[in-house]
Amino acid sequence: MEIFELVRINLLSPMVLAFVLGIVATLVRSDLRFPEELYTGLSIYLLLAIGMKGGAELTKTTLNEFFMPALVTLLLGVAIPSLAYLILRRLGRFGVADAAAIAAHYGSVSVVTFAAVQTFLELQQIPYEGFMPTLVAILEIPAIIVALLIARVALGQVGHWGEVVRDLLAGKSIILLLGGLVIGLLAGTSGLEQVAPLFVDPFKGALTLFLLEMGMVAARRFRDLRRVGGFLIAYGILMPLVNGCVGIWLGNLAGLSYGGAVVLGTLAASASYIAAPAAVRIALPQANPSYYLTASLAITFPFNLAFGIPLYFGIASWFYS
Amino acid sequence: MEIFELVRINLLSPMVLAFVLGIVATLVRSDLRFPEELYTGLSIYLLLAIGMKGGAELTKTTLNEFFMPALVTLLLGVAIPSLAYLILRRLGRFGVADAAAIAAHYGSVSVVTFAAVQTFLELQQIPYEGFMPTLVAILEIPAIIVALLIARVALGQVGHWGEVVRDLLAGKSIILLLGGLVIGLLAGTSGLEQVAPLFVDPFKGALTLFLLEMGMVAARRFRDLRRVGGFLIAYGILMPLVNGCVGIWLGNLAGLSYGGAVVLGTLAASASYIAAPAAVRIALPQANPSYYLTASLAITFPFNLAFGIPLYFGIASWFYS
Amino acid sequence: MEIFELVRINLLSPMVLAFVLGIVATLVRSDLRFPEELYTGLSIYLLLAIGMKGGAELTKTTLNEFFMPALVTLLLGVAIPSLAYLILRRLGRFGVADAAAIAAHYGSVSVVTFAAVQTFLELQQIPYEGFMPTLVAILEIPAIIVALLIARVALGQVGHWGEVVRDLLAGKSIILLLGGLVIGLLAGTSGLEQVAPLFVDPFKGALTLFLLEMGMVAARRFRDLRRVGGFLIAYGILMPLVNGCVGIWLGNLAGLSYGGAVVLGTLAASASYIAAPAAVRIALPQANPSYYLTASLAITFPFNLAFGIPLYFGIASWFYS
Amino acid sequence: MTKLKLVTIIAEAILEDRLVRELRRLGARGYTVTGVVRGEGAHGSPVIVDPGGQNVRIETLVSAEIASRIGAYIADHYFSDYAVIIYVLEAEVLRSDKYL
Amino acid sequence: MTKLKLVTIIAEAILEDRLVRELRRLGARGYTVTGVVRGEGAHGSPVIVDPGGQNVRIETLVSAEIASRIGAYIADHYFSDYAVIIYVLEAEVLRSDKYL
Amino acid sequence: MTKLKLVTIIAEAILEDRLVRELRRLGARGYTVTGVVRGEGAHGSPVIVDPGGQNVRIETLVSAEIASRIGAYIADHYFSDYAVIIYVLEAEVLRSDKYL
Numbered sequence A, B, C: 001m002e003i004f005e006l007v008r009i010n011l012l013s014p015m016v017l018a019f020v021l022g023i024v025a026t027l028v029r030s031d032l033r034f035p036e037e038l039y040t041g042l043s044i045y046l047l048l049a050i051g052m053k054g055g056a057e058l059t060k061t062t063l064n065e066f067f068m069p070a071l072v073t074l075l076l077g078v079a080i081p082s083l084a085y086l087i088l089r090r091l092g093r094f095g096v097a098d099a100a101a102i103a104a105h106y107g108s109v110s111v112v113t114f115a116a117v118q119t120f121l122e123l124q125q126i127p128y129e130g131f132m133p134t135l136v137a138i139l140e141i142p143a144i145i146v147a148l149l150i151a152r153v154a155l156g157q158v159g160h161w162g163e164v165v166r167d168l169l170a171g172k173s174i175i176l177l178l179g180g181l182v183i184g185l186l187a188g189t190s191g192l193e194q195v196a197p198l199f200v201d202p203f204k205g206a207l208t209l210f211l212l213e214m215g216m217v218a219a220r221r222f223r224d225l226r227r228v229g230g231f232l233i234a235y236g237i238l239m240p241l242v243n244g245c246v247g248i249w250l251g252n253l254a255g256l257s258y259g260g261a262v263v264l265g266t267l268a269a270s271a272s273y274i275a276a277p278a279a280v281r282i283a284l285p286q287a288n289p290s291y292y293l294t295a296s297l298a299i300t301f302p303f304n305l306a307f308g309i310p311l312y313f314g315i316a317s318w319f320y321s
Numbered sequence D, E, F: 001m002t003k004l005k006l007v008t009i010i011a012e013a014i015l016e017d018r019l020v021r022e023l024r025r026l027g028a029r030g031y032t033v034t035g036v037v038r039g040e041g042a043h044g045s046p047v048i049v050d051p052g053g054q055n056v057r058i059e060t061l062v063s064a065e066i067a068s069r070i071g072a073y074i075a076d077h078y079f080s081d082y083a084v085i086i087y088v089l090e091a092e093v094l095r096s097d098k099y100l
């Protein structure tokens, strides 16, 4: 299929449309509000569901197949924040704290983008490795630590460092993702079946609901777009493209399947908006949250959701033909 | 089937029984409380689900079939509040503000009543037009504006008028209903299928849960029944009957199917308890909320849910035989 | 099957694993928080779902079969708190208020433990009587009243007594359980089918999510374990075993099926953590909540969930062979 | 502007209904409840009876006389067995007859 | 430490957006909203328009002059038709220029 | 009744745990947190890091001496980088030894 056709199909999925609806609701200043507790509940659900499904599929994987992909994922976790930092400092002329803060976000991952690419591949009926949620967990944290380390070296200090690293490792997304994985692994396929009517079947619907809220959250950041400037807007679109290609390439080298490489590319391309902001706000309080939140939530996330995923799918096809 | 039998079947549906349970829980002063966030979450879900399902079915409709029903719906939106206002002023001897406030509620619609009639028809396996949710959106707002306009003319002023109209058009029920419609329309039947395990299959169950809470909300208004007086109680039962017949008759004229006419009749008969109260409280603060909330929530809503829907179904059968 | 094998299977179910995950999340001081509203929403759901399913099955039962089991359940409601009180006073050397408070908890039941044993039996494909939820409702309240009466006699007074009894009878778990039963009974199997995609199919998944939160709640009480002392810890494990055996034995006498006796045993063994704490805190404010909450939530609940249920299943098999 | 007392009670959530009833009986003409609030004090973390429940904050604007009546009542009935605190601020109000 | 006024408004939730806008216009440099809060007063239980909505509490630290301007404005525009109360406390702040 | 200080801190929700720990260290014997609260001030809308998080209000009843210690500490450690305000009210309490 052609890339344009893929983008069109993707744009007309209920998930992307719900995201757009969220944006529209905010722009017309609707009184539509998502209860914070529903947001929290849905994100617990999504993380756990992703983990459990991955865990149940892990029972079919050998550790062997897993080793190389895990290694290149770790590599991505070091390479992307370093590259991102350099670009932001040199080309973007950002200060140390702001550059490191943004780099931490682009090195880490967005779980919802992961869920979206999973859904996209399932609709295209392209299989991918069952251990991909494990790679999400592997990619989420190291990049943040690397970026904070860079700032620590460049600035001579970073406040509350030990606490920040501990909080990262015990962060809710890690706990739920890895916890779900272990549950899925131990309970196996038959265990997953018991809870499938909640954790598998309605997953796409729950993601749709969640993206409605994400659209509202993203749109609330739109008015900051002017303030953050043209460079960051371009950065929020081009950096994912670069990272996505690197991810696909490394995935291919590591022996991932076509679907697996698309997922790893998307993960590399995605920017964190849960783990990274919380860590950065504590460890680098002097960094301006407008920069990293706007870039991650209002630029890169929508871009990946609407265009990035089909693009990476198209790009990966060059590596796999 | 006979009307009595229909009423009996309807009363024994899980939805109506859950509503009764909510009433009982409040009357025995149980500590059962529905978290407000669950209420909000469920109403977001119901509106979006109704919209999406309608939208997916719209793909099968021609604009042609839609034109006349839309027109009579708009007509209802002007006629009902005017009629309601006159009756309340002349027979009920209400003041201008109170009469206009109540008229706004009876001109507008209750989305949950719509969901209930939909469910009722599905159980009776009576088809209805896919564009009915569109008619809900069409009927919701104009009647409120008409009623407020009447008050504005009669009183010489209405506070915050422009803002009120804007808020109405960007209100959450319109956004979610129309937004869902567009999502369903663009994503099509195959898109709806992806999210059906969340947005279609559990719909009746979610409605049941919501009606449990609605029962508690309605029952909390019961002690106001004495205060509002006999006229308003009679009004809350007779006005829906009149409006329901008018709705069925116009639906029939506009060429709607049997099921479609029942739905339009029920919409006409239903009274708003979301959009109208919010608008009226801002635009007509001098109107006594006890009147309009009690009539709408504690009289008309339960009446329609328990008796109205099967009645309109029976009445419509005279037009379609 | 051997008991060890049953325990192993039970420990690897998604429900128990989710409970363990909740404990782990708390112990590593994760920022994972369950919104209180989600907790409340899920408990409303579980109670209603249990009731409705039981009600629909009640349509297949004669009152005849129900009489003896109901009677022995009432007997348990008097016997267990009395026995528990004596043991706590004599062997545990607890004061009157503390002993009565704890006895109230062990006489009453834990609905989630009931849900867990239901799920366990379904996986083992062992049938049980449809009226078991009715027995939950019968066993929940009397034991609390008996325990409070004991304290009232021993202390010469109990504050707010009438109010407490009224609150117990109108408590949310009774309202939802009995309400659900009546809904299920009146709507029948066909009514239940309409709402099955919400109230039946995802039940195990919802229970899993709920147990994740219960694990966090239980773990937050772990640091009180040292404070409550060795006696209460032993009590929290041995008392359920005794009560479980008595329950199975009486169930067998009353003519319950194998599955039914396992359920009654588990009910007898379980300790309340909703109705009892609320009543006790008001009626016996001088009792130390650390004792009863820790014993019930941090000892007996996890024990029953992980080990008790398969044990009672094994023990009951001796009575039924 | 008239000077009144703003009495604030922070108490276990389970006491809300009862406290509100008693405030009324002691002469308060209105009240506002904020909850759930979290907190710690002499009793450590609040005694969470229902795993959901925590503390609530109840505020009432009253005359100085009723304020001290409420203070005495709460001290008598709640301080020994429950995690409850009470404090009083000086507030200026419009329409003071509304509260008296 | 400088002395400022802490103005508290308790109002029907539906008024939140409008009140915040008006506070800004009357000169408040910031505000904090706590909501939903429950309560009862002269109007009985709060007028719950959306079955979800109740009251909100809006607080703003301002100079004495702006405090009385706000008081007058609220009395004029809200007391007759809405369930709204307002009271003022004396507060000490650091960085007082932030609020003036 | 004894006079004490009611110190109120309004801060980004992400700081809650840290602030509570520090209050304890500075001598507070208890505290109450209300959250989430919404608000705006010099930093505009609160910096919502997790899309869910907003502000929290932390209150603690302490002696005048500890109140000013807390004020100085917060000013030193939070004013430059975080959206945090602090103010102090005069409160009367029963059982003042509980807070000292």
Ligand SMILES: Nc1ncnc2c1ncn2[C@@H]1O[C@H](COP(=O)(O)O)[C@@H](O)[C@H]1O
Pocket (backbone or CB within 6 Å): D010, D011, D038, D039, D040, D041, D042, D043, D044, D045, D046, D055, D082, D083, D084, D085, F028, F029, F030, F031, F032, F033, F059, F060, F061, F062, F099
């Ligand atoms: N010094 C304090 N400042 C603010 N709130 C307090 C203080 N002490 C206690 N509280 C609140 O009052 C509740 C009961 O206090 P206590 O009875 O001391 O455990 C606590 O959970 C806190 O919410």
Ligand SMILES: Nc1ncnc2c1ncn2[C@@H]1O[C@H](COP(=O)(O)O)[C@@H](O)[C@H]1O
Pocket (backbone or CB within 6 Å): D028, D029, D030, D031, D032, D033, D059, D060, D061, D062, D099, E010, E011, E038, E039, E040, E041, E042, E043, E044, E045, E046, E055, E082, E083, E084, E085
């Ligand atoms: N005396 C009072 N003390 C504290 N809050 C009050 C008082 N009177 C009224 N309120 C609050 O203000 C709201 C509106 O009051 P009212 O206009 O008197 O109905 C009530 O719902 C309460 O939340």
Ligand SMILES: Nc1ncnc2c1ncn2[C@@H]1O[C@H](COP(=O)(O)O)[C@@H](O)[C@H]1O
Pocket (backbone or CB within 6 Å): E028, E029, E030, E031, E032, E033, E059, E060, E061, E062, E099, F010, F011, F038, F039, F040, F041, F042, F043, F044, F045, F046, F055, F082, F083, F084, F085
């Ligand atoms: N004048 C004020 N009155 C009440 N609350 C304020 C005021 N200024 C700031 N705040 C609160 O303190 C938070 C942080 O303030 P700021 O650092 O000025 O952005 C805001 O989000 C508000 O919740």
Ligand code: NA
Pocket (backbone or CB within 6 Å): A080, A105, A106, A107, A108, A109, A110, A243, A267, A268, A269, A270, A271, A272
């Ligand atoms: Na990335």
Ligand code: NA
Pocket (backbone or CB within 6 Å): B080, B105, B106, B107, B108, B109, B110, B243, B267, B268, B269, B270, B271, B272
């Ligand atoms: Na109508």
Ligand code: NA
Pocket (backbone or CB within 6 Å): C080, C105, C106, C107, C108, C109, C110, C243, C267, C268, C269, C270, C271, C272
């Ligand atoms: Na028991």
